[in-house]
Amino acid sequence: MLGFLNVYKPSDMTSSAVVQKLKKKFHIDKIGHMGTLDPMACGVLPIAIGKATRLFDFSLNKTKKYIAIFDFSYTTDSLDATGSIIQKTDKVITSRDVLNIIPNCVGNVSQVPPNFSAKNVNGKRAYTLARQGIEFELKPKDVQIYDIKLLEQVSVTQFKFEITCSSGTYIRSIARDMATSLGVVGCMIFLERVETGEFSKDSSTELESILCSDSLSNFLISPTQAFSNVPVCNINKEQFEDLINGKKFSFSRFNTPTFIVYASKLVGLAKENVDYLSLSAFLYEEE
Numbered sequence: 371m372l373g374f375l376n377v378y379k380p381s382d383m384t385s386s387a388v389v390q391k392l393k394k395k396f397h398i399d400k401i402g403h404m405g406t407l408d409p410m411a412c413g414v415l416p417i418a419i420g421k422a423t424r425l426f427d428f429s430l431n432k433t434k435k436y437i438a439i440f441d442f443s444y445t446t447d448s449l450d451a452t453g454s455i456i457q458k459t460d461k462v463i464t465s466r467d468v469l470n471i472i473p474n475c476v477g478n479v480s481q482v483p484p485n486f487s488a489k490n491v492n493g494k495r496a497y498t499l500a501r502q503g504i505e506f507e508l509k510p511k512d513v514q515i516y517d518i519k520l521l522e523q524v525s526v527t528q529f530k531f532e533i534t535c536s537s538g539t540y541i542r543s544i545a546r547d548m549a550t551s552l553g554v555v556g557c558m559i560f561l562e563r564v565e566t567g568e569f570s571k572d573s574s575t576e577l578e579s580i581l582c583s584d585s586l587s588n589f590l591i592s593p594t595q596a597f598s599n600v601p602v603c604n605i606n607k608e609q610f611e612d613l614i615n616g617k618k619f620s621f622s623r624f625n626t627p628t629f630i631v632y633a634s635k636l637v638g639l640a641k642e643n644v645d646y647l648s649l650s651a652f653l654y655e656e657e
Contacts, residue, residue, distance in 0.1 A: 413563030432567030
């Protein structure tokens with residue numbers, strides 16, 4: 371079995387739990403999610419099956435889009451609604467205040483991850499140390515925040531946003547940093563991922579619907595379907611043999627560094643290397 375599932379993950383469930391449920395139900399040996407979604411969050415969670423798991427790195431470096439609600443009246447130790455309240459504020463802000471600071475939050479941002487995150491600190495997860503009350507510092511990481519749109523003011527203290535950003539961006543950290551710019555405190559109280567790379571909410575299927583089925587055939591997405599915007603490079607039998615044996619051969623250049631390679635059937639994903647192909651993910655399966 372080879373391909374992807376575009377799963378809509380429910381809230382209050384870990385991404386790993388989604389994988390385990392699918393693995394157990396359909397007896398899949400090789401399966402994994404492509405980009406963790408926080409337990410409290412809902413939304414798009416691409417699942418790779420079989421050799422498609424080799425495309426993890428390719429899929430990970432994709433733009434993501436979220437719908438988030440921030441509350442600017444309090445903050446927690448985890449920067450989201452699941453944590454313990456550590457600070458409150460009585461200052462009231464307006465939509466105009468929020469709109470004024472958004473430009474400062476967009477672009478190449480040096481972002482400090484939340485202490486309650488899966489970051490590695492001396493061999494231990496940051497969230498483990500945070501729960502134990504151990505003090506530590508996480509280094510800032512450069513991320514790209516492409517766009518933040520204020521969708522509506524939900525209540526006196528709550529605001530809904532659409533956020534488009536690079537992989538590795540913590541939405542909870544955006545809530546904290548926006549609050550700092552506003553002179554208040556804040557945390558994330560809702561998060562939905564609506565896009566991650568080629569996978570979107572509109573084409574996703576709720577986890578429970580998949581689990582209620584006897585087969586994955588109606589939900590499985592092939593690599594060529596999933597990455598339909600990636601150019602296809604057709605090669606002949608001789609070139610196929612060269613490619614899998616690491617030999618070089620010339621090819622027609624495209625304006626992108628990544629290709630889907632065919633030799634009568636799907637071979638895999640390759641990348642441009644000066645003037646030859648270098649196979650980065652071999653997906654070919656014998657009949």
